[in-house]
Amino acid sequence: MSESAIATHVGVWAPLIGHDDVLPQLQRAARAANGSMFDGAALAMTHAWLFTGPPGSGRSIAATALAGALQCADAGCGECAACELSMAGNHPDIEHVVPTAVMYRADEVRALTQRASTLPMVGQWRVIVVEDADRLNDSSANALLKALEEPAERTVWMLCAPSAADVLPTIASRCRQVHIHTPPLQVVVDELVRRYGIHEAHAMWATRAAQGHVGRAAALARDERTRERRLQVLAIPGRLTDLPSCFEAAKAMVATAQADADAIAAQLDEREQVAVLQAYGEGAEGKGLSSASIRARGEISRLKKQQESRARRVLRDEFDRVLLDLLGFYRDVWMTQSGVQQPLINSDLSESIHRIARSSNQDTSVARMNAMTAAVAMLRTNAAPLLVFEGLFVSVWDTSAGLTR
Numbered sequence: 001m002s003e004s005a006i007a008t009h010v011g012v013w014a015p016l017i018g019h020d021d022v023l024p025q026l027q028r029a030a031r032a033a034n035g036s037m038f039d040g041a042a043l044a045m046t047h048a049w050l051f052t053g054p055p056g057s058g059r060s061i062a063a064t065a066l067a068g069a070l071q072c073a074d075a076g077c078g079e080c081a082a083c084e085l086s087m088a089g090n091h092p093d094i095e096h097v098v099p100t101a102v103m104y105r106a107d108e109v110r111a112l113t114q115r116a117s118t119l120p121m122v123g124q125w126r127v128i129v130v131e132d133a134d135r136l137n138d139s140s141a142n143a144l145l146k147a148l149e150e151p152a153e154r155t156v157w158m159l160c161a162p163s164a165a166d167v168l169p170t171i172a173s174r175c176r177q178v179h180i181h182t183p184p185l186q187v188v189v190d191e192l193v194r195r196y197g198i199h200e201a202h203a204m205w206a207t208r209a210a211q212g213h214v215g216r217a218a219a220l221a222r223d224e225r226t227r228e229r230r231l232q233v234l235a236i237p238g239r240l241t242d243l244p245s246c247f248e249a250a251k252a253m254v255a256t257a258q259a260d261a262d263a264i265a266a267q268l269d270e271r272e273q274v275a276v277l278q279a280y281g282e283g284a285e286g287k288g289l290s291s292a293s294i295r296a297r298g299e300i301s302r303l304k305k306q307q308e309s310r311a312r313r314v315l316r317d318e319f320d321r322v323l324l325d326l327l328g329f330y331r332d333v334w335m336t337q338s339g340v341q342q343p344l345i346n347s348d349l350s351e352s353i354h355r356i357a358r359s360s361n362q363d364t365s366v367a368r369m370n371a372m373t374a375a376v377a378m379l380r381t382n383a384a385p386l387l388v389f390e391g392l393f394v395s396v397w398d399t400s401a402g403l404t405r
């Protein structure tokens with residue numbers, strides 16, 4: 001296949017916005033990996049990758065795109081069955097992991113390396129995307145190191161971290177590093193306009209509201225449900241009028257996030273099970289798990305482990321998004337109070353931003369932003385989300401109550 005056979009921004013590569021600098025390298029790797037490149041470029045592929053860049057830069061989007069391309073005979077065409085599974089986020093041979101506590105636990109990583117060492121279920125490669133690899137401590141990193149030193153033949157590791165300095169040198173030195181820059185605002189806006197044919201003003205609004213998170217910008221620009229959820233979250237500050245309202249808001253917020261995460265996970269889980277059963281020539285006519293062979297059952301139980309880990313990740317992403325939105329809202333309030341002339345992150349909500357800006361002061365806003373940051377940190381320690389959000393909303397309300405008491 002010639003280099004030009006792959007259009008840059010189609011198929012599994014489409015979500016990668018503003019990263020033309022790294023795209024050729026990743027696409028070469030994908031072609032080398034599926035053996036369609038015989039000119040000595042096989043070295044373009046390797047078993048261990050480290051994607052670095054700040055949160056939201058697209059480091060995990062880049063890893064996910066490469067993971068998808070590795071499953072496709074055509075390096076991520078976007079049209080074959082494998083690409084469809086990858087792009088829907090439910091390819092059984094691609095596993096995303098996030099830490100279940102502040103740091104990855106060594107036993108967790110050991111179980112993961114065992115899963116990783118088996119052959120792929122339906123595709124060519126078993127790909128493990130390790131999010132937040134900066135949260136590997138000495139013992140969990142050592143558990144991973146063994147797998148990186150003696151990689152299983154069909155397994156690829158993709159680690160994501162802010163920078164190479166954030167992971168142990170022994171880990172970093174065994175990975176090929178790909179640095180993902182945060183694309184400039186205007187680049188993201190132009191891409192959204194070009195790709196989705198939307199108005200520039202709408203693209204600009206979505207990009208600002210996403211606060212530099214490229215994937216979120218695309219979702220806000222294109223998906224009505226995403227926009228609705230954002231408005232629900234950003235209505236919360238105006239509703240925190242007394243103590244009961246804080247508890248109510250926390251309860252509703254956590255329940256909605258959980259329901260959304262469950263819906264995503266359930267949908268993916270079912271499709272994956274079907275994919276695995278079909279790969280074993282079973283379940284295609286709805287016979288399902290009961291008649292599945294022992295080997296297929298083994299695969300299904302492994303899949304379940306992956307699905308549990310993904311459910312945690314989906315929920316964590318939901319909470320992160322909520323807190324990022326709220327943080328952006330109070331940043332707008334603070335900006336308004338300070339009189340600095342800068343575009344609002346949430347330009348569509350300027351009325352409620354101004355109202356809250358008038359009813360509080362800059363100190364209050366700073367205290368509220370600090371409370372958001374503290375909540376992010378608490379969720380990272382695996383604190384119960386409901387308690388975290390109750391505490392957060394009460395402290396947001398309390399800072400303003402202090403003004404009138």
Ligand SMILES: [Zn+2]
Pocket residue numbers: 072073074075076077078079080081082083
């Ligand atoms: Zn494909």
